[in-house]
Amino acid sequence: MxxxxxxxxxxxxxxxxxxxxxxxxxxxxxxxxxxxxxxxxxxxxxxxxxxxxxxxxxxxxxxxxxxxxxxxxxxxxxxxxxxxxxxxxxxxxxxxxxxxxxxxxxxxxxxxxxxxxxxxxxxxxxxxxxxxxxxxxxxxxxxxxxxxxxxxxxxxxxxxxxxxxxxxVDIERFKPNPEGRLKLRRELGVNGFVWLAVGRFDPQKDYPNMLQAFARVVHNNPNAMLLIAGDGPLRKDMEIMAQEFDIKERVKFLGIRRDIPQLMNAADAYVMSSSWEGMPNVLLEASATGLPIVATDVGGNREIVLEGETGFLVPPRNPEALAVAMARLMDLPEGKRLEMGRKAREHVTEHFSxxxxxxxxxxxxxxxxxxxxxxxxx
The missing domain is CATH 3.40.50.2000 (Glycogen Phosphorylase B;)
Structure with missing residues (x-):
């Protein structure tokens, strides 16, 4: 029975x-x-x-x-x-x-x-x-x-x-929410182009790669901002590195957050610098929120980020390539970036809901x- x-x-x-x-x-x-x-x-x-x-x-x-x-x-x-x-x-x-x-x-x-x-x-x-x-x-x-x-x-x-x-990915929890975007940006004190990264501070995520790339981005785009949500054993080292790269004022270390859907809506794009991955939840969540993405071409990232359609993929451990891709995305017209975000949500809704x-x-x-x-x- x-x-x-x-x-x-x-x-x-x-x-x-x-x-x-x-x-x-x-x-x-x-x-x-x-x-x-x-x-x-x-x-x-x-x-x-x-x-x-x-x-x-x-x-x-x-x-x-x-x-x-x-x-x-x-x-x-x-x-x-x-x-x-x-x-x-x-x-x-x-x-x-x-x-x-x-x-x-x-x-x-x-x-x-x-x-x-x-x-x-x-x-x-x-x-x-x-x-x-x-x-x-x-x-x-x-x-x-x-x-x-x-x-x-x-x-x-x-x-x-x-x-x-x-x-x-829960496509009802992670979705575009323009109404809350400006409010959270004001609360965080951010303006200009905002990048978001979410993840534990450990070797896999290769935050030194990200910070080196972002330092190059800020050199030509001084109003750019990077938000990093998460914690871990390497966080203090990364805070010191941000200071050494003279980008301390343009990087906010947010710690562990319970409002990741809202944070993603406050951002303009998502960035991942990992040396290796499986299939990152955060890329699914960023895509469902309608964010264009720049990520390293490792693990299953290519299955989520469609090169040239929903974002750009770069080799791992290459801050110069990461910086070039970030600058390329920032230079796109706003309408093009929004279209990439719409395609990203369509892709994950069809394949990863x-x-x-x-x-x-x-x-x-x-x-x-x-x-x-x-x-x-x-």
Whole structure:
């Protein structure tokens, strides 16, 4: 007899990062579609616990505090599996993916899906561990076609056991809102052409690249402004760098913000300087808001930013190329930039809307459950 199926998400952590945000969006949407959902974090959660629990999704932590090998988290997760008895375990990010595979023989469950969230999750050792433990997983997913092809090429996953499912964006939350634009710009004290960047201050985002490029932009466009929302271990270094480049007055470090949709409406364009990526949520969000984009050509960025139509792509680690593309976008007539923004929203609405992506996940879950002879109620 059909029954309500249970789904357990295992994640390396819960913070305000792109992968975690995507997991929370997926979990809450599936809960509203009558799935039983729970979330387990390897390390103590830093965000989203209240949001999940408010909609009836319990959150557990394995409380991993150190990097040294420790069997206790394996045993804790096995106990959770035996108690919760999920039909599907869906793990996110490399450490969670490997842990879920290790635990499966100790506490069996019907379906395991492992989601790789980046084009490179940490080098050859982790790729070897993926290959070694692949028999313990039913399917691996990748957020970008570029990531999928790379994982097959390096032998981390056989082609028949990997599938592309992109990130999704809430196109109702992220959309053009001209009414709030001027108000927030006044509150932030910004004028002229405003660039926005959102992301954690870590090596992947390569903020030195961005600041070097922006210093060149300001040389010819002294009224340009750069807003950076986010926090992280390298933030203080970047603030010092902005001062050394004599652009301190043109760069605002905003810290963690809860009003990203409003910030995107306050900006004129979005910029990303990452050295590597999977499929960045922020590019989907900026596109849905109608912002033209300049981004490095890494990971799945090319799948979001259509070169010359919705923005410009440049090589990574090349501040001169980034500065040239930023200046090129700023020099376009306003009407042309607005047209690029409209095309960007059309593109993500057609290919990356959150509801469509949740449909893909739900169809995949049901496909794998049927393979195991499990039918869920509608």
């Amino acid at each position: 059909p029954r309500k199926s249970s789904l357990l998400f295992l994640t390396t952590g819960l913070a305000y990062g792109g992968a975690e945000t995507q997991l929370v969006r997926l979990a809450t949407r599936l809960k509203s579609r009558d799935w039983e959902v729970s979330v387990v974090s390897l390390i103590p959660p830093k965000a989203y616990v209240e949001d999940l629990e408010a909609v009836g999704i319990p959150v557990f932590s394995l409380n991993i505090q150190r990097k040294l090998p420790d069997p206790c988290p394996v045993l804790r997760f096995a106990r959770i599996i035996r108690k919760w008895r999920p039909d599907i375990v869906h793990s996110h990010m490399v450490h969670a993916n490997l842990l879920a595979r290790i635990v499966r023989p100790l506490a069996p469950f019907p379906v395991l899906i492992c989601s790789a969230r980046n084009i490179d999750e940490g080098g050859r050792l982790r790729e070897f561990l993926y290959r070694l433990t692949d028999p313990l997983c039913d399917l691996t997913t990748q957020v970008s076609q570029a990531g999928l092809e790379r994982y097959v090429r390096v032998g981390a996953v056989p082609r028949h056991k990997i599938r592309y499912i992109p990130n999704g 959150l509801e469509k992506v949740v449909d893909l996940w739900e169809a995949l879950y049901e496909e794998l459950l049927q393979r195991k002879g499990i039918q869920r109620s509608l």
